Amino acid sequence: MNFELTDDQRMLKETVARFVDNDVIPRAADLDEEARFPEESFRAMADMGLFGISIPEEHGGSGAGFLSCVLVMEELARGCVSTANTYGAHAILCTENIYRNGNEAQRRKYLPDLISGKAIGALCITEPEAGSDAMSLRTRAVRKGDRYILNGTKMFITNGPVADVAVVYAKTDPDAGAKGITAFIVEKGFPGFSTGKTLKKMGVRGSPTGELIFEDCEVPAENVLLEENKGVRVLMSGLDRERIVYSIAPIGVAQAALDAALRYAMDRKQFGAPIASFQMIQEMLADMATDVQTGRILAYWAATQCEQKERVRLEASYAKLFCSQAGIRVVDRAMQIFGGYGFIKEFPVERFYRDVKGIEFGAGTTQIQKLIIVRELLKGMGAAGSRG
Numbered sequence: 535m536n537f538e539l540t541d542d543q544r545m546l547k548e549t550v551a552r553f554v555d556n557d558v559i560p561r562a563a564d565l566d567e568e569a570r571f572p573e574e575s576f577r578a579m580a581d582m583g584l585f586g587i588s589i590p591e592e593h594g595g596s597g598a599g600f601l602s603c604v605l606v607m608e609e610l611a612r613g614c615v616s617t618a619n620t621y622g623a624h625a626i627l628c629t630e631n632i633y634r635n636g637n638e639a640q641r642r643k644y645l646p647d648l649i650s651g652k653a654i655g656a657l658c659i660t661e662p663e664a665g666s667d668a669m670s671l672r673t674r675a676v677r678k679g680d681r682y683i684l685n686g687t688k689m690f691i692t693n694g695p696v697a698d699v700a701v702v703y704a705k706t707d708p709d710a711g712a713k714g715i716t717a718f719i720v721e722k723g724f725p726g727f728s729t730g731k732t733l734k735k736m737g738v739r740g741s742p743t744g745e746l747i748f749e750d751c752e753v754p755a756e757n758v759l760l761e762e763n764k765g766v767r768v769l770m771s772g773l774d775r776e777r778i779v780y781s782i783a784p785i786g787v788a789q790a791a792l793d794a795a796l797r798y799a800m801d802r803k804q805f806g807a808p809i810a811s812f813q814m815i816q817e818m819l820a821d822m823a824t825d826v827q828t829g830r831i832l833a834y835w836a837a838t839q840c841e842q843k844e845r846v847r848l849e850a851s852y853a854k855l856f857c858s859q860a861g862i863r864v865v866d867r868a869m870q871i872f873g874g875y876g877f878i879k880e881f882p883v884e885r886f887y888r889d890v891k892g893i894e895f896g897a898g899t900t901q902i903q904k905l906i907i908v909r910e911l912l913k914g915m916g917a918a919g920s921r922g
């Protein structure tokens with residue numbers, strides 16, 4: 535097993551790290567304070583070609599592997615979780631999803647604007663009554679001639695309030711359970727499609743999250759992804775990739791928290807000595823560094839597996855479960871090392887603390903990852919129908 539990044543991967547990571555240091559970090563506190571979409575960074579990411587990294591060159595991308603997306607996500611999250619969340623929902627959940635599941639006409643129609651950042655993408659699974667139990671979604675799609683009529687409400691949609699293009703899951707055969715779900719590409723301008731409320735959040739505030747409403751929304755039949763009633767295939771493969779790309783986000787923010795805590799522990803003096811000289815502080819720093827490094831290796835490994843084989847359910851859930859918990863642990867310890875100063879907005883640890891919790895829920899909560907892992911280990915004897 536080779537844990538070395540290739541020259542291209544290292545170069546990509548360094549380029550994104552420079553962008554994050556120079557452009558993303560200086561804006562992060564304001565985006566959080568103002569709950570504002572990271573417009574400038576979105577444009578810059580488009581110019582850097584980050585939205586099509588894993589999409590082949592003939593479709594307008596740069597043809598790098600999935601691990602490259604994880605490297606980008608890691609660096610973005612180190613600087614600003616909101617910007618990372620925007621990137622993930624746009625580039626992976628929507629754009630890459632349309633590349634992987636779309637036909638040639640759909641790829642030609644939607645990928646250029648999504649990759650160039652002219653259009654903003656989103657992915658819509660969750661509904662007010664269907665969270666972890668995604669298969670119980672109620673949005674209904676009925677075919678009428680050359681179009682489908684969609685009715686329902688989607689909830690918690692990242693980029694939802696600003697999205698131009700959304701991948702939306704709806705029931706086309708409500709009696710067929712998971713086999714009655716279809717994925718659609720929906721455009722902002724389609725009749726009957728509107729945005730509902732933008733949710734006020736505790737963290738990840740620069741990444742708008744909202745409700746999307748479909749009221750007799752007309753979607754052309756050619757906008758079905760894959761095939762009618764095959765939506766669960768689109769959904770499941772997408773969820774595994776989402777879990778992997780989002781597993782590195784808490785590690786990115788944990789790295790930022792560790793860096794900040796190390797600097798602070800060396801500077802801050804109590805009892806006549808830097809607090810970094812106290813063994814209880816050293817123990818926290820050692821645990822934090824070990825969590826970051828373990829999570830990073832696990833996420834990179836899951837991404838590499840994802841490049842090599844189609845089904846990575848277990849790998850994705852191992853990574854998502856461990857990394858989200860590790861990220862929360864590390865940021866909590868950073869807050870402890872900062873003492874009272876960690877709790878005030880002058881220092882970024884307070885934002886890290888709120889942000890790292892916000893990325894625990896997407897693509898299946900901690901409990902759902904555990905259910906998937908056990909179900910995979912028991913080979914199908916477990917809880918069918920949940921986000922796994």
Ligand SMILES: Cc1cc2nc3c(=O)[nH]c(=O)nc-3n(C[C@H](O)[C@H](O)[C@H](O)COP(=O)(O)OP(=O)(O)OC[C@H]3O[C@@H](n4cnc5c(N)ncnc54)[C@H](O)[C@@H]3O)c2cc1C
Nearest residue numbers: 657658659660665666690691692892895896897898899901
């Ligand atoms: C910031 C943010 C961004 C998001 N972005 C998107 C997006 O872009 N697109 C999208 O479709 N969704 C998105 N989501 C929604 C996210 O995927 C859901 O929040 C998640 O799937 C959980 O659903 P829920 O919130 O309804 O919780 P519920 O499913 O109601 O769960 C409540 C609690 O019960 C637990 N639980 C549920 N079932 C079980 C079980 N069988 N066993 C044990 N415990 C269980 C859960 O772990 C949780 O602790 C986002 C959420 C957030 C917070």
